[in-house]
Amino acid sequence: MPEAGDGPRRAGARRRGAVLEDAILRAAAEVLAESGVAGLTMDEVARRAGTNKNAIYRRWPDRVALGVAAYRRLAGAETTVPDTGSLRDDALELLRRANSTWSSPYGEILRGLIAAAGGTPGLLAELSGPETGGGAYEAAWTAVLGRAVSRGEATHRALHPRVASAPVALLRNEYLARGVPAVPDAVLVEIVDEVFLPLVHGRSAGRGTG
Structure with a gap:
């Protein structure tokens, strides 16, 4: 799981599909656990996941939809x-x-x-x-x-x-x-x-x- 201060993902193979989606959801769940719904922004999730906002928007239309998906992962x-x-x-x-x-x-x-x-x-x-x-x-x-x-x-x-x-x-x-x-x-x-x-x-x- 990326740490809060990691910044962009280190150089390596480009992530796609389920691998990238998993990284985004892990990052979003991390933000929710630390900062709640108010702190959940696409910018912060993108930073922690080591990706860009466009990659997130292609999967979730807004931060609330992303938050719902991340919460389901977080809470189980x-x-x-x-x-x-x-x-x-x-x-x-x-x-x-x-x-x-x-x-x-x-x-x-x-x-x-x-x-x-x-x-x-x-x-x-x-x-x-x-x-x-x-x-x-x-x-x-x-x-x-x-x-x-x-x-x-x-x-x-x-x-x-x-x-x-x-x-x-x-x-x-x-x-x-x-x-x-x-x-x-x-x-x-x-x-x-x-x-x-x-x-x-x-x-x-x-x-x-x-």
Whole structure:
């Protein structure tokens, strides 16, 4: 990984394709970790990656798109799915993981990127999950619901993407709308007990739509 003071890349074979892209993403992730979203500039990333801004713009249209890609690399994704034998306990575990991420330094970067992305649907979709916003975490919620169906805690009607996304959407709102540094565990329990489980059971009983 290039050090902050390395400047232009040392002479050698010209990097192309995935090799150059990897260097750019590593440099951008480094800047995000050190300076946050405000410090992420194409000039600084180009300097650290030992390339030029045109090489970056050919791959990402602006610094926010680059930041989203770099964040996904920086934070990684939790792909293990809890299996406690209880839908409630599985949901609480997933929500607590999300809360842990959002209240960490990575969470501050994530919130900054969401704000910077504004109304860009594609970028917001990449940041939709609590870890990296990727589909892997959404799949974990769907898997938890699927196991609940197999155990007889819910019916297939509950396997709906909006049902799966509801807890994280409510958690995200706590951070973005209220500006809290961390959401108390009691609120997580309330989200699961007062919103998520009634939604699952309501659809299972045939009161949902779709």
